[in-house]
Amino acid sequence: MNKLELESYPPEFRHLQTSQNPNPNQDTDDVEPDKEADPIPDWGAFRLINHGIPLSLLSQLEEQAKQLFSKPFEFKQASCSTTNNSPIKYFWGTPALTPSGATTLTHTINLVEGFNVFLAQLSQFQPHHHQLPLLESFRVVLVEYGKHVSTIATTLFDAMVKNLDLKLDPSKRSSYISQTTGNVRVYRYPPCFDAKGGLGLEAHTDSSVVSILAQHDTVSGLQFLRHQRWLTLNPIPNTLIVNIGDMMQAISEDRYKSARHRVKLKVKERRERVSICYFVFPDEDVVIENCKYKPFTYSHFRSHVQNDINTLGFKVGLPRFIRPSTHH
Numbered sequence: 001m002n003k004l005e006l007e008s009y010p011p012e013f014r015h016l017q018t019s020q021n022p023n024p025n026q027d028t029d030d031v032e033p034d035k036e037a038d039p040i041p042d043w044g045a046f047r048l049i050n051h052g053i054p055l056s057l058l059s060q061l062e063e064q065a066k067q068l069f070s071k072p073f074e075f076k077q078a079s080c081s082t083t084n085n086s087p088i089k090y091f092w093g094t095p096a097l098t099p100s101g102a103t104t105l106t107h108t109i110n111l112v113e114g115f116n117v118f119l120a121q122l123s124q125f126q127p128h129h130h131q132l133p134l135l136e137s138f139r140v141v142l143v144e145y146g147k148h149v150s151t152i153a154t155t156l157f158d159a160m161v162k163n164l165d166l167k168l169d170p171s172k173r174s175s176y177i178s179q180t181t182g183n184v185r186v187y188r189y190p191p192c193f194d195a196k197g198g199l200g201l202e203a204h205t206d207s208s209v210v211s212i213l214a215q216h217d218t219v220s221g222l223q224f225l226r227h228q229r230w231l232t233l234n235p236i237p238n239t240l241i242v243n244i245g246d247m248m249q250a251i252s253e254d255r256y257k258s259a260r261h262r263v264k265l266k267v268k269e270r271r272e273r274v275s276i277c278y279f280v281f282p283d284e285d286v287v288i289e290n291c292k293y294k295p296f297t298y299s300h301f302r303s304h305v306q307n308d309i310n311t312l313g314f315k316v317g318l319p320r321f322i323r324p325s326t327h328h
């Protein structure tokens with residue numbers, strides 16, 4: 001990394017590349033060698049090919065994101081801080097966000113920085129003069145991307161509900177997957193110079209109904225846990241990865257499972273990784289209840305997650321809400 005690139009990273013990340021001598025053959029930390037694979041719905045994740053998002057839009061969004069990430073750390077922090085009213089919030093170290101967009105401190109630092117974008121607030125956003133024009137053009141592309149990706153999410157949700165013949169109250173359909181909750185996180189992971197270095201994102205399941213990930217023209221790093229092994233999903237340009245989230249697992253009475261995944265860059269890539277992830281949630285106050293789960297709302301779930309992260313250091317998630325009779 002040159003000096004300018006270094007200045008674009010949070011200070012906590014800058015030491016990473018200085019001491020080590022990059023050695024592409026040193027990916028030896030996994031007990032077994034990495035395996036590559038493509039996801040199938042059984043994993044709680046699958047690849048979408050005919051998604052309908054114009055290739056030019058995907059490329060533009062990624063390009064804009066890269067430009068914004070390449071700005072000095074202090075600029076990103078000042079123009080997208082959690083204390084100003086920007087719906088585009090800059091964060092690093094942890095993607096666990098409170099509803100206000102502030103980060104919750106976890107016990108480990110994830111080697112990731114990002115912008116969290118609340119889609120519903122984007123259209124009224126007026127960046128300050130000194131932030132223009134970069135943020136303004138980012139905003140415009142995000143609005144367009146958000147329209148596409150939220151339509152895809154709803155279409156998938158409807159198809160999944162139909163597929164399982166779930167008897168959901170039709171009047172609640174739009175509250176189980178609530179457009180007003182949609183947000184996009186654009187991430188940048190610094191290049192990995194040491195196989196024993198930290199993770200880009202520690203292992204987790206998404207709390208969402210579904211998440212849609214674009215790792216369009218970037219390096220690999222996304223891994224899913226299958227039978228105690230981490231499998232790497234290589235990026236394929238112009239495809240999207242769909243993740244089932246915890247809320248879909250609960251709504252479907254466990255017939256769809258949320259997938260455990262993480263991000264870990266390989267030394268041999270030597271490049272940073274940029275990904276774009278869309279998350280959609282139920283309305284805060286809609287009650288999810290069925291034979292597997294005690295009644296709970298998403299806001300209830302979220303506060304448990306935040307509390308567990310703060311007190312235990314990790315997310316417990318759905319097991320907190322399982323009905324005792326089905327808890328083996």
Ligand SMILES: O=C(O)CCC(=O)C(=O)O
Pocket residue numbers: 095185187201206213215222261262263275276277
């Ligand atoms: O960057 C990625 O590809 C995955 C991000 C992710 O898993 C998440 O934000 O929940």
Ligand SMILES: [Fe+2]
Pocket residue numbers: 204205206261
């Ligand atoms: Fe995730």
